[in-house]
Amino acid sequence: MSKIYNLTTPLSKNDVVQLKAGDIVYLSGIIYTARDAAHKKLIDLMDAKEDLPFDVSGSVIYFVGPTPPKPGDPIGSAGPTTSYRMDSYSPRLINEKGLRGMIGKGKRNKEVTDACTKSKAIYFGATGGAGALLARQIKSSKVIAYPELGPEAIRKLEVIDFPLTVINDTYDQDLYKIGRDKYEVK
Amino acid sequence: MREIKYEDIVKSIKDCIIFSGANLPKDALEKMNEAYENEKSPVAKEVLKQLIKNADIASSEEKPLCQDTGLAVFFVKVGEDVKVIGGTLKAAINEGTEKGYIDGYLRASTCEWDTRANLKDTLGYNLPAFIHFDLVKGDELTIEYAAKGGGSENVSRATVMPPAAGRKGVIDYVKKIVSNAGPNPCPPLTVGVGIGGTFEKAVISSKHALFRKLGSVNEDPTLKEMEEELVEELNKLGIGAMGMGGTQTVFGVHIEKNPCHIASLPVSVNVQCHSSRHAVIKL
Known part of the structure; x- marks a missing residue:
């Protein structure tokens, strides 16, 4: 039976090891946005042994490229993008920099789920295509790096009760597999 | 020959894009509700509930349903007796697309294939539109539009x-x-x-x-x-x-x-x- 948690960033190891695939998490605090282009730049900085634009340890990265905000709004529509495009970058952020959570949609590869198990990180799913609903839980947004990337720039977001489902936990469980096995008619 | 003004095409495309960005069409909403009624899994049912609520919020706040507002794809049936006045049909569709994506606060999602540089400041905001033309009998112009994520x-x-x-x-x-x-x-x-x-x-x-x-x-x-x-x-x-x-x-x-x-x-x-x-x- 899935459980419901309210968590605040930064996340500790203790915060994430209690979570199991299928659990619901309402996340509050600061999270950072990055898609493939920004991830590539982060990894390039790591290769050059330079500082990253934010403290990755204990942090959560949201894979999103929002629409432009209307005047007066903190952000436009802001739902998750498909996560596999970040698969080649995420393990190093988890294993070497202590990234504790990722928010996206869709399957991750074995390197990512292995890193989640080994270094204690969670892959959360947000509902794809629910960008207007999810934007309501984002209270502020500020571009902190790579403004030239436009929608793909790194943004610092303040979220309140951001609704998430645990897809991959620290015990190598995968909700996509568990859920599908339950309803597949063979 | 039936004449259609360039500006009228631009405005129709622009209005259609802005409306479509925030309003799930009736047929899709009906299918969403039907799926919600029929779904056996409580987890998936919750997802569908969120999506129905999302459609409601998007429409009432005039906010895009999804941050991926797509590439603009058109299937256009041009009657042989139609004449566009004041510019080409292709240019009108592209101009309407750019205006719709800018004025609707939709995302510019076109980029160069290798450098991945966004084309909004070079080619135009979310341009080009992807258009498939077909020539048909008559004096009507029918434009089918979809935003493709x-x-x-x-x-x-x-x-x-x-x-x-x-x-x-x-x-x-x-x-x-x-x-x-x-x-x-x-x-x-x-x-x-x-x-x-x-x-x-x-x-x-x-x-x-x-x-x-x-x-x-x-x-x-x-x-x-x-x-x-x-x-x-x-x-x-x-x-x-x-x-x-x-x-x-x-x-x-x-x-x-x-x-x-x-x-x-x-x-x-x-x-x-x-x-x-x-x-x-x-x-």
Whole structure:
């Protein structure tokens, strides 16, 4: 039976090891946005042994490229993008920099789920295509790096009760597999 | 000759794009509600509930349904007796697209293939529009529009089978693609299938199939039967809304066919996410 948690960033190891695939998490605090282009730049900085634009340890990265905000709004529509495009970058952020959570949609590869198990990180799913609903839980947004990337720039977001489902936990469980096995008619 | 003003086309396209960005069409909303009623998995049901609420918020706040506001795709039927005054039809569609995406606060999602540089400041905001023209009899201009997101496009595939593969080959191919895609293309899906034609005709037909009204019945009895069989088979895959496991994986399967070469059986599968933003403009 899935459980419901309210968590605040930064996340500790203790915060994430209690979570199991299928659990619901309402996340509050600061999270950072990055898609493939920004991830590539982060990894390039790591290769050059330079500082990253934010403290990755204990942090959560949201894979999103929002629409432009209307005047007066903190952000436009802001739902998750498909996560596999970040698969080649995420393990190093988890294993070497202590990234504790990722928010996206869709399957991750074995390197990512292995890193989640080994270094204690969670892959959360947000509902794809629910960008207007999810934007309501984002209270502020500020571009902190790579403004030239436009929608793909790194943004610092303040979220309140951001609704998430645990897809991959620290015990190598995968909700996509568990859920599908339950309803597949063979 | 019937004259249609360039500016009227620009305005119609612009208004259509802005409206479509924030308002899920009636057919898609009906399918969403139907899936919610029929879904057996509580997790997937919760996802569908969020999506129905999202459609409500998007419409009332005039905010895009999804941050992926897509590439703008058009199928245009131009009557032979239509004359556009003040510019070309293609330029009007592109101008309407750019204005719609800017004024609707939609995302500029076109980029260069290798550098990935966004084209908004060079070619234009979310340009080019992807337009398929067809010349028909009469004096009407019919413009079908859809916003096509990247996640569902990324799982779409095409192949050319040997003719011996036949009906079973097509069914198995569609099943394989939807099964492998799993949660990635944002199910429940509309699955467009193009059978026959040349290689590119199959692909374009599979795209056009996505523009058909959800819930409509195929006029071809053979294709109708295949569509019904595929809906049943695809829902058995257990993928469910956003891939979290469930009984409602597809809103519908739409098949278009074309005559093909005696040596070939081209098949294309174009997948559309649950946020099926499409509209028709008649001028």
